[in-house]
Amino acid sequence: MWDFIINPFVTALTLFYSWTGNIVFSIVVFTIVTRMLTYPMTVQQQRSTKKMQEIQPMLKKLQEKHKNDRDALAKEQMKLYQENGINPASGCVGMFIQLPIFIGLYQAIIFALAATPLQLLDMSGRLLIPGLTAQIPLQNTWLGMDLTLPPTANPIYAMALPLLVVVTTWAQSKLTLPPTPPRAEGEQPDQTVAMQQSMTTMMPLMFGFFSLSFSVGISIYFITSNLIGAFQYGILNRLNSQSKPLAEGQIIEEPVKNQKPTKKEALKAKR
Amino acid sequence: MNLSKKLLLQITFITTLSLGFLTACVSPLGVGWSAITVLNDGVTAIVAFESIAEKIDLRTGDALVAVDSQGQNQLDEDGNVVLWQVNGRSLDNAQFFSPPIQVSDDLLLLPAVDLRLFQVNLASGEIVANETPFTIGGSGQLISQSVRLDAMTLLMGAPHGVISLHLSEDEETQLSQNWKVDTTHPVWSGGVVVDDHVYFTSLDHQLYSIKTETGEVDWTIDLGGAATATPVYDDQNKMLYVASLSGDVYAVSLEGDILSSFRAKDWVWGTPTLKDAVLYVPDLAGNVYALDTTAGLSLLWRSESVITDGIRTTPIVLEDFVIVGSRDKKLYWLDRETGLLSSRMNQNPLQLDGEVLSNMIYLEQDQALDIEQDLLVVSTLSKRELVIGFNAKTGERLWTHRR
Numbered sequence: 001m002w003d004f005i006i007n008p009f010v011t012a013l014t015l016f017y018s019w020t021g022n023i024v025f026s027i028v029v030f031t032i033v034t035r036m037l038t039y040p041m042t043v044q045q046q047r048s049t050k051k052m053q054e055i056q057p058m059l060k061k062l063q064e065k066h067k068n069d070r071d072a073l074a075k076e077q078m079k080l081y082q083e084n085g086i087n088p089a090s091g092c093v094g095m096f097i098q099l100p101i102f103i104g105l106y107q108a109i110i111f112a113l114a115a116t117p118l119q120l121l122d123m124s125g126r127l128l129i130p131g132l133t134a135q136i137p138l139q140n141t142w143l144g145m146d147l148t149l150p151p152t153a154n155p156i157y158a159m160a161l162p163l164l165v166v167v168t169t170w171a172q173s174k175l176t177l178p179p180t181p182p183r184a185e186g187e188q189p190d191q192t193v194a195m196q197q198s199m200t201t202m203m204p205l206m207f208g209f210f211s212l213s214f215s216v217g218i219s220i221y222f223i224t225s226n227l228i229g230a231f232q233y234g235i236l237n238r239l240n241s242q243s244k245p246l247a248e249g250q251i252i253e254e255p256v257k258n259q260k261p262t263k264k265e266a267l268k269a270k271r
Numbered sequence: 272m273n274l275s276k277k278l279l280l281q282i283t284f285i286t287t288l289s290l291g292f293l294t295a296c297v298s299p300l301g302v303g304w305s306a307i308t309v310l311n312d313g314v315t316a317i318v319a320f321e322s323i324a325e326k327i328d329l330r331t332g333d334a335l336v337a338v339d340s341q342g343q344n345q346l347d348e349d350g351n352v353v354l355w356q357v358n359g360r361s362l363d364n365a366q367f368f369s370p371p372i373q374v375s376d377d378l379l380l381l382p383a384v385d386l387r388l389f390q391v392n393l394a395s396g397e398i399v400a401n402e403t404p405f406t407i408g409g410s411g412q413l414i415s416q417s418v419r420l421d422a423m424t425l426l427m428g429a430p431h432g433v434i435s436l437h438l439s440e441d442e443e444t445q446l447s448q449n450w451k452v453d454t455t456h457p458v459w460s461g462g463v464v465v466d467d468h469v470y471f472t473s474l475d476h477q478l479y480s481i482k483t484e485t486g487e488v489d490w491t492i493d494l495g496g497a498a499t500a501t502p503v504y505d506d507q508n509k510m511l512y513v514a515s516l517s518g519d520v521y522a523v524s525l526e527g528d529i530l531s532s533f534r535a536k537d538w539v540w541g542t543p544t545l546k547d548a549v550l551y552v553p554d555l556a557g558n559v560y561a562l563d564t565t566a567g568l569s570l571l572w573r574s575e576s577v578i579t580d581g582i583r584t585t586p587i588v589l590e591d592f593v594i595v596g597s598r599d600k601k602l603y604w605l606d607r608e609t610g611l612l613s614s615r616m617n618q619n620p621l622q623l624d625g626e627v628l629s630n631m632i633y634l635e636q637d638q639a640l641d642i643e644q645d646l647l648v649v650s651t652l653s654k655r656e657l658v659i660g661f662n663a664k665t666g667e668r669l670w671t672h673r674r
Binding site for chain 1: 302303304368410412414456459474476495496497499516517518537538540555556581583628
């Protein structure tokens with residue numbers, strides 16, 4: 001089912017290996033290339049997050065105004081999103097597109113490292129460029145670590161990798177989420193902000209936990225991907241740092257592509 | 272719940288689900304496939320797969336019971352017979368892939384993937400030595416099939432090399448290392464012994480010629496790709512045939528010169544079969560090639576796209592048939608003259624429950640051994656059909672051994 005993603009990825013990984021002669025370098029190069037290819041999606045996701053953040057004060061007011069009428073609140077929220085050109089699902093869409101890439105990448109690394117007869121057997125037929133077979137088997141040890149085994153089955157210093165996964169995932173999450181505006185005195189904590197904060201804590205721990213059972217090669221992918229992601233988000237945040245939170249009733253001026261006009265707007269335009 | 276909160280919850284949920292899915296999708300695969308060793312009596316075999324090794328009767332497919340030192344069937348506390356079984360889970364999670372080695376009438380060496388060699392009583396299935404099992408040094412996996420050089424010497428592919436082991440039988444069988452040859456990648460092939468040399472291939476792309484006495488490397492040849500197939504010796508022409516994952520098949524002199532070659536369409540993993548000067552070579556695209564060894568490995572025929580997935584097994588070549596098992600979960604009887612599906616089998620392959628990856632066993636009809644018909648023993652990856660016995664000439668299923 002995943003072959004149409006995995007096979008090109010396995011081929012690319014092996015090709016990079018034939019150039020670099022080092023599996024870790026090829027994982028790093030491969031991760032950089034895939035992060036660059038998915039950069040437009042990262043930008044879109046970041047913009048969506050930022051816009052959501054910007055309309056938070058207005059959303060809060062709407063929640064207070066319609067706290068006893070859920071339907072009205074939903075309608076007003078949708079209206080606010082439309083007026084500001086926000087697609088609440090756009091963050092998810094980006095993620096949905098990136099997930100198959102991530103899963104494909106994960107499996108490609110497993111196949112390319114092929115530690116057991118069954119794994120090597122499953123590698124056959126996946127290399128789309130003739131001549132790459134000569135690279136098989138890829139050297140799967142690095143700094144005394146077997147990249148096909150989890151950190152727990154490697155020398156003790158391999159345990160540093162899950163820790164690095166936690167730290168870099170946390171750094172990336174921090175940069176992904178725009179800074180929250182300071183809370184006024186006596187103001188109730190925002191549930192969304194609280195959830196974002198808990199995600200920033202939970203996700204790195206979760207990834208760190210998974211890294212304990214995944215092979216070391218995957219940890220290297222996580223760390224590289226997180227560092228590049230953090231770098232990308234850092235640049236985006238710097239570029240966006242000029243803009244200020246919107247005042248009530250203010251609409252984000254940035255033109256939104258493919259944004260359908262609301263019925264009201266369409267009628268207005270007709271007149 | 273407002274939309275932002277819903278969205279965040281969805282993202283968290285999707286991420287968790289995906290990571291879970293990811294783990295499930297690519298949970299560590301088993302090491303390999305079952306390894307079967309036919310014991311010296313010619314009718315019983317040890318089947319080692321994953322963490323269990325068991326003893327079966329090849330005439331019936333029945334699991335055999337453990338027998339005590341008095342020759343009596345072993346019984347458990349409830350009076351039920353105890354089956355002959357070595358359970359790797361009780362041996363610090365030992366997994367088995369390399370075929371077991373019969374050392375004597377009552378002793379079996381059972382190699383575990385994690386480089387341990389267990390000594391097992393062939394009657395009772397109990398681990399003989401109470402002390403720690405012999406462990407091959409280094410890190411890696413024990414994959415290859417061992418070669419019995421003489422009564423006291425055993426050669427086996429070790430992680431990143433080949434190791435010669437000495438078996439001493441003073442009071443208790445002891446293992447000690449004679450020599451070790453290092454390779455840059457693991458050795459997964461078996462070896463073939465010719466005179467005082469053993470020939471191995473390695474994942475490091477080399478064919479090795481090693482002096483059995485000292486372990487000195489005589490010569491190596493680059494095969495252009497990793498190799499897993501055991502070299503085949505041609506006694507008539509005094510040469511070796513060897514294949515690699517590059518798809519190349521070579522005829523090599525015992526002095527290390529490449530005499531001729533043939534390029535298959537895909538990786539050649541399985542060891543070819545030599546019969547009547549024809550070399551039958553399987554590849555992982557599902558092709559079988561018949562090569563004329565008297566004419567520089569020229570192609571006699573190639574099975575015409577009838578097999579839909581890779582062939583890892585060594586072909587069984589009978590008078591009229593070439594029998595191969597495939598990853599497409601089918602067993603094929605090919606006409607030996609043409610490579611087409613045999614008309615005597617109504618041109619139908621036999622459908623199985625799992626992929627056929629283990630080498631098949633052929634036992635000729637033998638009244639003295641109570642083997643009533645030519646028997647083909649096939650093992651699949653499916654535990655519902657772990658081992659199956661077929662009539663080798665008609666394809667009739669005779670028995671199925673489940674786990």
